[in-house]
Amino acid sequence: MKKQKVAAKDEAVIIFLRGKKTILRPPQDSDVLLFQRWVNDPEVRQFIQRYIPASEKEEREWIEKMGKGSNTDIVLVIVAQGRPIGTMGIHGISWKDRTATTGALIGEKGYWGKGFGTDAKMALLDYAFNTLNLRKILSHVYAFNKRSLAYSLHCGYRIEGRLVRQRFVNGRYWDEIILGLFKSQWLPYWEKYQSE
Ligand SMILES: CC(C)(COP(=O)(O)OP(=O)(O)OC[C@H]1O[C@@H](n2cnc3c(N)ncnc32)[C@H](O)[C@@H]1OP(=O)(O)O)[C@@H](O)C(=O)NCCC(=O)NCCS
Incomplete structure (x- = not known):
């Protein structure tokens, strides 16, 4: 009886990508209020x-x-x-240049800094490089967002440039850091991540 219940629960889980400690699935109608809460939260x-x-x-x-x-x-x-904790995406895909920009948002703040972002990002990068056949992935981070910078560097991104005093946030101008990641640079990080 118990076994059947578990099987029924598993069948209800939609999985598009699987990390080690996260799964990634398409958005669904029941996510609306979660998304609204996350993106409004100061x-x-x-x-x-x-x-x-x-x-x-x-x-x-x-x-x-x-x-x-x-x-x-x-x-x-x-x-x-x-539990749904946030969103992650690949944006502005150029099929000609084989580039795109990733973005992420963990809206459940209790889940910050526990490795879920890194795990989901590695699964997303695997999809970007090994399924979509993209060549280079970019990411933009505000200079004060040390957590985001740290997790991006963990995934293999390298700082390519800095837009000086680009963004007005919390009462002052901040630099925007531009990160880039080629597949060849990411592969050693992926191998290490898989073997850990
Ligand atoms: C950015 C984000 C996706 C990262 O996901 P995460 O699960 O929190 O990140 P991880 O736990 O995988 O990695 C964070 C790293 O930063 C470090 N870190 C955590 N808080 C930090 C802080 N305040 N300052 C510096 N480093 C910090 C962690 O120690 C960890 O590094 P470690 O593995 O060497 O210890 C998530 O925090 C988030 O969505 N934040 C709010 C929205 C946001 O910033 N989006 C990104 C916009 S560019």
Whole structure:
């Protein structure tokens, strides 16, 4: 009886990518209020390009748009310990240059700094390089976002440049750091991550 229950629960889990401690799945309707809470939270949105209130309608429309599929943007929900904790995406894919930019947001703040972001990002990079056949991945980080910078460097990204006093956040201008990661640079990090 117990076995059947577990099987039924497992069947309900949608998995697109599997990390070691996270799974990534497509967004679904029931995520709307979570997304709305995450992107409105001042402690979270200071790190992303969000400064206008996000309505439920806006989040619902965004999920619907993502659900229709896009040739240039892929967004996935990060699930850890059976719970949706944030989102991670590949944006602005150029099929000609074979480049794209990644973005991430763990909205459940109790899950920050525990390795879930690194785990999800490694699974996403595996997909970007080994399924989509992308060549180079970029990421943009505000200079004060030390956690994001640390996790990106952990995944193999290297600092390529800095847009000086580019972003106005929390009352002052901050540099925006541009990170880049070629597949060849990432592979040793991937091998090490898999073997740990
Ligand atoms: C950025 C984010 C995705 C990273 O995911 P995460 O699960 O928190 O990161 P991880 O735990 O995998 O790695 C964080 C690393 O930074 C370190 N770190 C944590 N807090 C830190 C801080 N305040 N300052 C410096 N480093 C810090 C951790 O120690 C860890 O490094 P370690 O493995 O050497 O110990 C997540 O924190 C998040 O979504 N934050 C809010 C939104 C955001 O910043 N998005 C990114 C915009 S560019």
